[in-house]
Amino acid sequence: ELKVEQNPLFLSMQEGKNYTIYCNYSTTSDRLYWYRQDPGKSLESLFVLLSNGAVKQEGRLMASLDTKARLSTLHITAAVHDLSATYFCAVDFLGGGADGLTFGKGTHLIIQP
Amino acid sequence: DADVTQTPRNRITKTGKRIMLECSQTKGHDRMYWYRQDPGLGLQLIYYSFDVKDINKGEISDGYSVSRQAQAKFSLSLESAIPNQTALYFCATSDPATGYGYTFGSGTRLTVV
Numbered sequence: 295e296l297k298v299e300q301n302p303l304f305l306s307m308q309e310g311k312n313y314t315i316y317c318n319y320s321t322t323s324d325r326l327y328w329y330r331q332d333p334g335k336s337l338e339s340l341f342v343l344l345s346n347g348a349v350k351q352e353g354r355l356m357a358s359l360d361t362k363a364r365l366s367t368l369h370i371t372a373a374v375h376d377l378s379a380t381y382f383c384a385v386d387f388l389g390g391g392a393d394g395l396t397f398g399k400g401t402h403l404i405i406q407p
Numbered sequence: 408d409a410d411v412t413q414t415p416r417n418r419i420t421k422t423g424k425r426i427m428l429e430c431s432q433t434k435g436h437d438r439m440y441w442y443r444q445d446p447g448l449g450l451q452l453i454y455y456s457f458d459v460k461d462i463n464k465g466e467i468s469d470g471y472s473v474s475r476q477a478q479a480k481f482s483l484s485l486e487s488a489i490p491n492q493t494a495l496y497f498c499a500t501s502d503p504a505t506g507y508g509y510t511f512g513s514g515t516r517l518t519v520v
Contacts, residue, residue, distance in 0.1 A: 298449075303447075327509070334516075335513075335514075336497065336511045336512065336513045336514050337450075337497070337511045339508060339509070342508060382449060382450070384450075393438065393440075393455050393457070393463070394440050394452045394455045394465060395440075395450070395452070395499075395509060396452070397449035397450045397451070398449055399447060399448055399449045400447075400449050
């Protein structure tokens with residue numbers, strides 16, 4: 295069974311600070327996704343990481359993937375209020391003919407002025 | 408128009424009623440999915456379909472059924488709704504042949520009273 299664990303689940307931080315969200319998963323997978331969700335809204339795709347060592351950056355967000363450690367990180371640099379949202383990581387399950395994404399529980403991020 | 412359209416956007420129904428949530432897509436993707444989101448639990452896979460003739464149960468299929476009427480249409484039914492099916496429901500599509508991204512609909516907020 296594939297399990298995806300995120301931490302922290304809740305994070306309150308000040309503008310201008312840096313922080314990292316961690317995503318661990320339990321079974322081999324080479325595809326790791328990060329999504330952003332605003333309250334009551336759909337999921338916005340942030341990053342798709344397809345190989346070990348992959349690193350992608352968009353603005354103040356940077357995501358990386360270590361498939362050997364089964365770990366992905368989402369790093370926030372010099373946070374701004376507009377980044378307040380819930381962030382999900384999700385993994386494709388490769389085995390048994392199954393399909394679809396398995397999600398972590400999400401990290402609820404609040405950035406205070 | 409959105410690539411993945413869900414109807415209705417909001418629905419309140421009574422316990423024991425049958426209800427259908429609809430999803431249509433213009434992406435031309437073969438794979439379609441239904442997810443359920445509960446607060447603090449991320450998204451959980453209900454059903455998925457590789458094509459019109461291929462329907463598969465996800466991790467939480469009990470109490471739900473689906474119909475893939477065409478490549479572009481995938482409906483989710485609650486045969487006899489119960490209050491703990493109150494949740495936000497998302498439809499999604501993917502096509503590994505064109506990349507590994509998933510496209511999510513805007514969601515249907517269902518309340519069972």
